[in-house]
Amino acid sequence: MGKYVLKRFGSMLITLFLIATVTFFLMHLIPGDPFALPRDTPEIVRENLEEKYGLDKPLFEQYTIYMKNLLHGDFGSSMKYKGQTVVGKVTTGMPPSALVGFGGVIIGSIIGLVLGCIAALNNKGKVDYLVIILAILGVSIPSFVFGSLIQKIFGVDLKLFPIQGWKGVSYVVLPMMTAAFTNIAFYARMLRTSMLDVMKQDYTYTAKSKGLTKTEIVKRHMLRNSLLPLVTSFGPMCAGVLTGNFVVEKIFNIPGIGQAMISAIQSSDYTMIMGLTVIFSFISAIMYFVVDILYGVVDPRIRIAG
Amino acid sequence: MSSEKPLLTVKNLAFSFQTYAGEVQAVRGVSFQLEKGETLGIVGESGCGKSVTAKSIVRLNPEEPSGKVKHGEILFDGKNIVELTEKEMQKIRAREIRMIFQDPMTSLNPTMTVGKQIEEGILKSGVTSKDEAKKIAIEALEMAGIPSPEERYRQFPHEFSGGMRQRAMIALAMAVNPKLLIADEPTTALDVTTQAQILNLIKKIQKQYDTAIVMITHDLGVVSNIADKIAVMYAGKVVEYGEAEDIFEYASHPYTWGIMQSIPPEDISNKEPLKPILGTPPDLLNPPKGCAFAARCPYAMKVCRCYDAPGFGVEGNEHKVWCWLYDERAKQMQATVNPITGQEVR
Numbered sequence: 080m081g082k083y084v085l086k087r088f089g090s091m092l093i094t095l096f097l098i099a100t101v102t103f104f105l106m107h108l109i110p111g112d113p114f115a116l117p118r119d120t121p122e123i124v125r126e127n128l129e130e131k132y133g134l135d136k137p138l139f140e141q142y143t144i145y146m147k148n149l150l151h152g153d154f155g156s157s158m159k160y161k162g163q164t165v166v167g168k169v170t171t172g173m174p175p176s177a178l179v180g181f182g183g184v185i186i187g188s189i190i191g192l193v194l195g196c197i198a199a200l201n202n203k204g205k206v207d208y209l210v211i212i213l214a215i216l217g218v219s220i221p222s223f224v225f226g227s228l229i230q231k232i233f234g235v236d237l238k239l240f241p242i243q244g245w246k247g248v249s250y251v252v253l254p255m256m257t258a259a260f261t262n263i264a265f266y267a268r269m270l271r272t273s274m275l276d277v278m279k280q281d282y283t284y285t286a287k288s289k290g291l292t293k294t295e296i297v298k299r300h301m302l303r304n305s306l307l308p309l310v311t312s313f314g315p316m317c318a319g320v321l322t323g324n325f326v327v328e329k330i331f332n333i334p335g336i337g338q339a340m341i342s343a344i345q346s347s348d349y350t351m352i353m354g355l356t357v358i359f360s361f362i363s364a365i366m367y368f369v370v371d372i373l374y375g376v377v378d379p380r381i382r383i384a385g
Numbered sequence: 386m387s388s389e390k391p392l393l394t395v396k397n398l399a400f401s402f403q404t405y406a407g408e409v410q411a412v413r414g415v416s417f418q419l420e421k422g423e424t425l426g427i428v429g430e431s432g433c434g435k436s437v438t439a440k441s442i443v444r445l446n447p448e449e450p451s452g453k454v455k456h457g458e459i460l461f462d463g464k465n466i467v468e469l470t471e472k473e474m475q476k477i478r479a480r481e482i483r484m485i486f487q488d489p490m491t492s493l494n495p496t497m498t499v500g501k502q503i504e505e506g507i508l509k510s511g512v513t514s515k516d517e518a519k520k521i522a523i524e525a526l527e528m529a530g531i532p533s534p535e536e537r538y539r540q541f542p543h544e545f546s547g548g549m550r551q552r553a554m555i556a557l558a559m560a561v562n563p564k565l566l567i568a569d570e571p572t573t574a575l576d577v578t579t580q581a582q583i584l585n586l587i588k589k590i591q592k593q594y595d596t597a598i599v600m601i602t603h604d605l606g607v608v609s610n611i612a613d614k615i616a617v618m619y620a621g622k623v624v625e626y627g628e629a630e631d632i633f634e635y636a637s638h639p640y641t642w643g644i645m646q647s648i649p650p651e652d653i654s655n656k657e658p659l660k661p662i663l664g665t666p667p668d669l670l671n672p673p674k675g676c677a678f679a680a681r682c683p684y685a686m687k688v689c690r691c692y693d694a695p696g697f698g699v700e701g702n703e704h705k706v707w708c709w710l711y712d713e714r715a716k717q718m719q720a721t722v723n724p725i726t727g728q729e730v731r
Contacts (some may be wrong), residue, residue: 290480
């Protein structure tokens with residue numbers, strides 16, 4: 080186990096290095112630079128700025144400087160907003176993103192799993208078709224449509240919740256609902272499919288042949304086995320949560336990390352793009368690692384050896 | 386026949402599946418009887434309805450609307466299984482009729498220890514204390530010939546080999562000492578040496594507990610080894626039924642002749658080609674009129690394609706065959722030689 084963790088950690092560092100390198104050069108390929116200055120600004124101002132941020136140096140030298148700083152844990156500060164560090168942006172942007180995202184995943188997965196289970200147990204019944212319709216809607220309606228829709232219903236018409244902003248508990252509800260909607264559909268559909276599959280497995284018949292009741296069979300034998308395929312999707316899902324949901328954040332005007340990333344890219348804020356990319360990759364890698372360990376917990380066949 | 390009531394009586398059982406294409410008549414009127422401690426072998430090729438017949442006894446077939454008992458009854462210990470509620474059926478499954486399946490690789494839950502799975506069944510059968518159940522489970526594993534049962538108790542199915550898993554399944558089924566064991570091709574998925582071990586184990590356990598067994602197989606070698614009675618099934622019907630010795634010695638139905646002749650000879654050095662039964666079994670969506678085997682039967686007469694044959698008694702004790710060749714009138718028309726006995730059909 081210790082050896083496995085070490086190996087995983089090693090490959091994670093290599094991945095992060097590659098991602099940082101590729102992002103660095105790709106980013107510089109995009110036309111434009113962080114200093115969108117008025118046309119009549121004297122050339123000297125631009126030169127001074129570039130010198131200050133080291134952009135006058137050859138690209139490869141910039142790269143080595145950046146990597147050296149990165150190794151020391153220095154992600155730098157924004158080239159666009161004075162005094163704004165990358166780490167600072169992450170610490171302020173992460174909590175709202177995580178709150179909306181995790182809320183969405185938790186609420187969505189609970190409702191989704193319950194619906195999926197009910198649907199599978201009533202296969203081809205009325206409830207089943209209802210869940211399928213809901214799942215199709217959830218997958219096919221983009222969150223900006225659903226988000227605007229509930230803004231109109233709950234915000235404008237019913238005036239139950241604020242439409243946008245981030246000033247208190249009531250501001251969380253609508254974005255969380257939007258995030259949950261997609262998850263409900265996803266989990267309901269996944270669990271329904273895998274449960275129908277498990278239902279046809281021999282061990283389900285073995286369980287029945289032992290004289291277990293239907294509830295016992297579902298609880299003790301079917302549920303756990305049906306959840307296995309879902310564990311895989313858990314990693315990207317969590318990583319997605321922590322790196323923010325740009326669309327939802329934009330619609331509801333939440334100062335989250337997803338918005339920060341997009342605006343950094345739009346304004347060629349080099350240090351911000353680099354920093355956020357590396358941090359996002361780090362989070363994703365860790366989440367995948369956690370999922371691998373989780374897999375072993377749920378499925379004894381995959382317990383990691385050595 | 387003993388004067389006691391038989392343990393299991395299946396009378397004219399028919400079972401159909403509803404599919405998009407229509408009604409598939411998997412079982413079309415099957416009858417047999419089984420006494421305490423006896424073994425019945427149901428033989429037939431894939432799709433002849435033998436598994437469906439066996440599963441009807443424990444009601445493990447798909448429920449309505451996809452599957453349905455069309456008619457007939459299954460009397461077990463005086464109760465008609467077809468009419469029991471699901472709750473009563475759960476009690477019977479828990480204590481009296483247990484089943485083992487074809488593929489030991491998939492018939493155990495991969496995410497639960499083997500011991501827990503056996504214990505779960507024991508707790509359903511009336512044992513209330515967990516420690517007691519664990520003790521019985523370990524004894525069952527030992528009885529099934531699994532070495533170091535206490536250690537195995539805590540292991541997961543993937544840590545068992547195929548043969549060991551089938552032993553674990555047998556332990557799971559026999560731990561509650563059922564009156565009837567249904568074995569659905571228990572050796573098909575195993576290699577030959579393991580097959581023999583598992584069959585011997587089943588025989589040993591049967592002697593020990595006086596359990597009745599319904600053994601489903603397509604392998605005549607398996608039934609010859611274990612069965613007291615044999616029912617040969619074809620296209621959802623029993624075509625020949627009798628005591629095992631009689632069936633082997635005086636095989637009477639042309640289908641039985643066919644399967645016996647298609648067994649590879651022990652001496653394979655003479656390079657004689659195998660004699661398969663030509664043709665394929667009929668489509669049970671639209672079963673043919675008359676005898677279902679007529680289309681593949683070299684002895685088929687006009688009557689075979691129009692009417693179902695009644696059962697005719699032939700040599701042996703309770704030996705019956707459902708074939709028109711044994712009708713008086715057929716004997717006047719053509720002389721048929723039984724290829725197994727070499728004698729003319731009388």
